[in-house]
Amino acid sequence: MTIDTFDATGVKPSHWNLASVIEQLRVSREATHNIRHQGRVRELPSREALQIIVNGLSAVLFPTHYGRPNLTDESIDYFVGDTLNTTLNRLTEQVRRGLQFSATEEVPDDAVLTQQAHAITREFAANLPGIRALLVSDVHAAFSGDPAATSVAEIMLCYPGTIAILYYRLAHCLHRLGSPFLARLISDIGHSLTGIDIHPGAQIGGSFFIDHGTGVVIGETAILGQRVRLYQHVTLGAKRFPADDQGVLIKGVPRHPVVEDDVVIYAGATILGRITIGAGSTIGGNVWLTQSVAPNSNVSQAQMRND
Amino acid sequence: MTIDTFDATGVKPSHWNLASVIEQLRVSREATHNIRHQGRVRELPSREALQIIVNGLSAVLFPTHYGRPNLTDESIDYFVGDTLNTTLNRLTEQVRRGLQFSATEEVPDDAVLTQQAHAITREFAANLPGIRALLVSDVHAAFSGDPAATSVAEIMLCYPGTIAILYYRLAHCLHRLGSPFLARLISDIGHSLTGIDIHPGAQIGGSFFIDHGTGVVIGETAILGQRVRLYQHVTLGAKRFPADDQGVLIKGVPRHPVVEDDVVIYAGATILGRITIGAGSTIGGNVWLTQSVAPNSNVSQAQMRND
């Protein structure tokens, strides 16, 4: 459509030695992708489609905040129903594509993948009311936890933590239902929007609040209890990565912290390894922690030098 | 428009138990929104509209950098005038919506809100030349403060700090004129684009420079003087949140640092509480600071262990 006008630049087209560059790129591709025979292609899930899908799910869960400004009691369920249906159809296609990457190396049966995609998506839909309940608890935690918050609407529209948790809870559900690739993509979109990086494999209880948020990292096997509160730049990471005899990393081993109920972790704290932060503890800002702490501990950083 | 083609996915539509999911979501909404009677709806401000509005204001303030590439002396004022008019009309609508959330719980009078929205927007327009002057001082501070900067154009187009300060100065003005919800939304858009989180309530003097910027957090009641310079990951935060007898947080209490003129704060420093950083001080990287320091202080972190 607008291609013509876009290309109408002030600089005339030139000769680029296209054939040579294209040839070299083909050789380079074939060196890395020598598996690609018979023109068979695995279609990758689409980041753009997933963004639209998450927007649709957000509108379904909170139609007045993320849907449309002019919904009425008479019309709201039609909006929710139509958006939900459209979004689930779109999600199925992406789930199907994602399953190609979980499947074993041999050619997967398209019909089987489609059936699996339908089942996962249907189960996902059934989980939406439960996800909504968790998100409502998160928003309440933010409202009662931040003195700068003036309304629920502000928390839902202006807090990156809210957005990050929304993306996480949707991604985690897909991860749990057997669509890990899609879950990762949704996570990464949320990360790009908020600067908050929560792996969809992490398990996080209700009433979760992240204030400011930029730079928060929560690893794949982390477990967080109820009413945990985090500030910006908090890392819940792995300390080391166990490798097998050939030096290849072993995947999926529990290696991130367990954070029990009612823990607060202040800005910049780095907590690494499969340690446990006991319930009710407070971890101070910039703390570097690699050992478990008992419940109700209060950990803070060594003093600074002022000269 | 493209709905048809988008939905033409490789996966056939399925049956999703829509009625059951929709019913559960309705019950969940009604539990949280039991206030919503009579179909009355508060329209939320639109993040998308605000993005367009900030783009318009940027173009009005710096038409050759953020407007169009082909403006001439003959045409520039027409562009500025038309963009300003369009943008102010759009802003009024968003201000009006935002005022619904500041208004008391009872049904606000639409005509009164509209009148207020017009007044705020008109006053905002009158402040634009002053905002431009401050932004010019900020850009000059960046040029003289960063050895990597090669031109004013580079600072205006390639520095996230410039964008973050632009969003902050616009948001702060709206905050001051009585549109705090809108101000927060604009702040958060800026945060999402740059990773720099400045609350619109903060007060910041001219010639302000943030280098790199990702992870900077400046709290609601912070006060910064002239010629302050910050690096990435600096936090100017609250230490603790005073609560009332019922444990409810008290909102609006001064709880963030006062940073006087000519202070430099290096990467990763965390400064918490209503303390004062005296004029001319330098705070080193990764410093954790919760007490006031005298003017011209030089604070740095304890040494590392090298083993």
Next chain:
Amino acid sequence: MTIDTFDATGVKPSHWNLASVIEQLRVSREATHNIRHQGRVRELPSREALQIIVNGLSAVLFPTHYGRPNLTDESIDYFVGDTLNTTLNRLTEQVRRGLQFSATEEVPDDAVLTQQAHAITREFAANLPGIRALLVSDVHAAFSGDPAATSVAEIMLCYPGTIAILYYRLAHCLHRLGSPFLARLISDIGHSLTGIDIHPGAQIGGSFFIDHGTGVVIGETAILGQRVRLYQHVTLGAKRFPADDQGVLIKGVPRHPVVEDDVVIYAGATILGRITIGAGSTIGGNVWLTQSVAPNSNVSQAQMRND
């Protein structure tokens, strides 16, 4: 097109004292831009165009991951060729604009700039296969370095580090070929998407891996060897900025770290100044380092106080 409907807001247009605001803005512009005579304008490169250009280059380098989902052996080279040609034409125009800012203050000759732009773009095209080879090494480094990674596709689609390095490698090539302004713009787009800030002037060897990534800063004169691995919030920055006798910063002096081969730097470490991190060293999380360390060093932070 949609202007009409967009402007059909619930608030009637008002009177904004446009003439006065526009007059003040013009005076403010003329004070800062007194150079602008004779209606001559330097066209700024377009951030939007550069985003489209980087998308095009990504598709050319990795057509099945960043191009289209339905390419076949028969069609892939046509896609690559057409996308490459279109993208190079667009890039030439942006290079030409960027050169206006590198040019000396006197009016540059348009024909000369255009010729230079063609030459730079043609040379850039010739570098693409080499850039691809480096990026392939980076992706392999991620796969072998992160236990959470389950497939190459996941690393290419879901890892912000991959995106940041892709933007960096394209920007660095343009920087090296004499288009520094464009290089900076591309860097900053990558920064905005990923929270990872790599100056295009930095020199970075193959098999480079950034995990999580948010908050990483790599300065203009930094030099990184082969197989370097970084985590979130790592800064490779300058310690101080040498100024000349008038206090004006001297630009371009080497002032950022040299990181040799096979170095790992954990989350939050801040490394400042023209120091050298010897090959094979490990720098622990949150470490603050301003002195060189020998090869195979293991630097970690002082202990925390637990009370």
Next chain:
Amino acid sequence: MTIDTFDATGVKPSHWNLASVIEQLRVSREATHNIRHQGRVRELPSREALQIIVNGLSAVLFPTHYGRPNLTDESIDYFVGDTLNTTLNRLTEQVRRGLQFSATEEVPDDAVLTQQAHAITREFAANLPGIRALLVSDVHAAFSGDPAATSVAEIMLCYPGTIAILYYRLAHCLHRLGSPFLARLISDIGHSLTGIDIHPGAQIGGSFFIDHGTGVVIGETAILGQRVRLYQHVTLGAKRFPADDQGVLIKGVPRHPVVEDDVVIYAGATILGRITIGAGSTIGGNVWLTQSVAPNSNVSQAQMRND
């Protein structure tokens, strides 16, 4: 958004004597619009919005043909409900604007217009099932009347007559309910799409079929019975326009033909004036007719000369 790239044409901007042209245009406007005082503006209905509205109504009436390809029994009513609600909200705004032009010259009361717009739109919605029934009869008439028609789907998607009648029936309903300006706009959009020009004031019975259609004109006061069939280039027009003593045309006088049930009119026939074509008549191609004909007449053109 794409303004920048669009304007990046190969031709540099020039000096256009803008001030002079703009001044002359303002003088010209003021000469014609001397009524426009006090900045008061009547907002015109939007052709673009009406196109979207008619698309929405078409989808509501025939969701599988004009809506989406993947609707199921479970989802179709949600789609219809949400589309209907959205479309009626949009229509109300356009009806309100249109009423400003029917209103008397004095300033109309906005609240009254809005109330009228709501009432008209609600009544219009109640008429939709009846309109659907008529359209179904029209489609059946096409199927049984054209030997080239192979399916109902073909008639609904590929016959300009179907589209023209759909636009007419919607426009006629609005015309009847008191929104004549909007009705005319909808008619003209239909005319532009199909080349068939039916004034919304015309009264047309069920089972109406127009074959090919280009060039058909049906005037404001025409009355057509059941099962009328027309071919391309048929005019049902006025013969002369009665004027009052000052030579001003008298508006609204019946001046177009009455066509009774079961009449067929072949291509190019021109029928003018308030005459009656009796039931069951056939009017031959290219016939020029200005007098009534009895039921079951068979009118054809004089012979051609073949030399």
Next chain:
Amino acid sequence: MTIDTFDATGVKPSHWNLASVIEQLRVSREATHNIRHQGRVRELPSREALQIIVNGLSAVLFPTHYGRPNLTDESIDYFVGDTLNTTLNRLTEQVRRGLQFSATEEVPDDAVLTQQAHAITREFAANLPGIRALLVSDVHAAFSGDPAATSVAEIMLCYPGTIAILYYRLAHCLHRLGSPFLARLISDIGHSLTGIDIHPGAQIGGSFFIDHGTGVVIGETAILGQRVRLYQHVTLGAKRFPADDQGVLIKGVPRHPVVEDDVVIYAGATILGRITIGAGSTIGGNVWLTQSVAPNSNVSQAQMRND
């Protein structure tokens, strides 16, 4: 995306009795579509997709006229190849959908339809060079037949006849290869753009020229030889439609004219029935003709009365 802002109209949402209208529409649908059991849906071809497909085919056939303005000898085949591949993939999907309507009433096998769609599309691709040759002959006929034509480019960009013939030749090929529904849709898009209505079943030789064109109608079984020239409002139609004993029209019977080589038919002529216009004949403007004429005839209308 722009839904929010679009719906932000000056009129508040109202109550529309949605449930009642939706219920009535459902009843009406069920009355007409009582075949629709088990949620099975035939997806209709998409008019929007077909428009994009025809644009793609036009660009493939005449890349410098209908493709992009900046193609070079080096790049043109990449553009053609990529556009062709993309367009054929899109076409296959539409062909597949269209085949559902040609299939017998019982549930068609999806795999069989897909295979047929691939075969038809592949055959269609093989016909493109032949179609191009015919279109080149048509353009030459226009250039030599119209004294107002000043260049080939003008004929290709500004003549509705050229567009109509392009749409016809593509549609006719699909019609011949077994995709009649798609062919009709493409025809109707061309009709809507140009006012020229050519049934895809018609057979038309090379060097065909339609001047001005609005209102031309060419029926399903018409046969036109080489070098035929038509003017606006010419009809090549059916005289009567044979019906069977039950009065049902018999489909597919030859009922439109045969026009031999080198015939010219002037504006407004109406030629009806399976008659033959002998080679080299000229038919005058507004002539009404229902009998065959010998080769080299010259038919004109009876004289007018001038009073």
Next chain:
Amino acid sequence: MTIDTFDATGVKPSHWNLASVIEQLRVSREATHNIRHQGRVRELPSREALQIIVNGLSAVLFPTHYGRPNLTDESIDYFVGDTLNTTLNRLTEQVRRGLQFSATEEVPDDAVLTQQAHAITREFAANLPGIRALLVSDVHAAFSGDPAATSVAEIMLCYPGTIAILYYRLAHCLHRLGSPFLARLISDIGHSLTGIDIHPGAQIGGSFFIDHGTGVVIGETAILGQRVRLYQHVTLGAKRFPADDQGVLIKGVPRHPVVEDDVVIYAGATILGRITIGAGSTIGGNVWLTQSVAPNSNVSQAQMRND
């Protein structure tokens, strides 16, 4: 952007023998375009850009009808000025492209063409107030000539004749100023929108009114006086085309009718050749006329046979 989702059709990509088809198309192109050496390309004007340009000019001429709904006395000149400037810049580029086709066969000097394009566009801008005055007279003619017209707004928004005359008057001005190719393109866009085909070379006086309009054709050398009124399907065409000794048509010879002041021509009349219709005459519907008629004549068709 949406390419991915669009291509995610239900049909897998196939093998199309692309190389063979592309090869044949290349051979076919080279046979017709053997002139194209050295990769030199004449860029064609863009129909899409011209549509945007005409929209811009319409908004400049009638800002409240074709511009925006919310202009005020304070803002209207900024809107007009900015739209005019943008539109003239865009027009210049298209004029420059069009001039390549008027230029002699040898390579035109780009700088010269650009200078000519600037001059033509500047002159065109100076003509806009005069064009506006003519269009105002046309609208008044419609209002007083059609009993169905209820307001000036209706005539400007709902009458295809108004749109066709607007396109004609803009195109004619460009034609007169030396940009005939562009003029033709604008004409043809108007033709496609309205079914009214006016060659930009025709000369038409003020107060011109076309009612209904579909099918009207006005040839290149036609001359129409003041206050002419036409109905649908009127042709003002050429009777025969004089050819030179080689049988090549002679271009530009006066061959269309001269219609003097105050003539009315009813629907379907066909008037051919360089004849003169005397002032004040009335030509009846469907009349076929090839000889001049005296002033104040009243020409009507022979009677029909009624059997």
